[in-house]
Amino acid sequence: MMNMQCALRTRLILSGLIMTIGLLSFLVKSVDASPGSDVFQSFTRHISVQIGKDKQAFAQADTCTAWFYKKMGKKPPPAAKVEIIHFVPIAQQDVPVDCAKRYPNGLKSVREAFGSTQQGLSFSLTFFQMALISDGNDDHAYSTEEMQDVLNAFDRTYRSGQSVDQYVSQLIRVFERTRPEMQFPVLMSGMQTLMDKGYRLTKADQIALNQEVE
Secondary structure, X not given: OHHHHHHXXXXXXXXXXXXXXXXXXXXXXXXXXXXXXXXXXXXXXXXXXXXXXXXXXXXHHHHXXXXXXXXXXXXXXXXXXXXXXXXXXXOHHHOOOOHHHHOOOOHHHHHHHHHHHHHHHHHHHHHXXXXXXXXXXXXXXXXXXXXXXXXXXXXOOOOOOOOHHHHHHXXXXXXXXXXXXXXXXXHHHHHHXXXXXOOOOOHHHHHHHHHHHX
């Protein structure tokens, strides 16, 4: 009797283990099948936050450049073209900044800040564009193939079965490691790799990008 009870209990335990293993396998396959919308949304949101900071910094530098020229009784020169995307502040008077304190070295320092903040904003916007392009079917989610392609474009290795946070961290690290030095060649090379695989800037992508520029 005791042996029968032990055998029954063993079978129940084994059945439970098999069901658990089956459930875990299903979950792993689900992760493998698609990193999902959470990865795409978290990645683009991170870039969008940086774009907001870059827009503020550029608007301040732009406002103060105009202020210093006005103080000297001169007209500012035409803005130099920057790579890929150009952002022009619409309401300079809305940017609260004490230009004399922020740029004690005057016009030279503010013009340097104008150039660097303009480049920084352009880089962040272009990276956002790349993130949109790599969502090939515009479903606001990264499939396994899309995730592999965007990581491979930047010489990063795709590892199947990772959590959402791990996938997001991988993508954010690519952005954060290239942003400080504004590595446009690396970014453009990665985007070209995606283009070579058939990815394109769609109408939906352009609308989303325009919303970030505004």
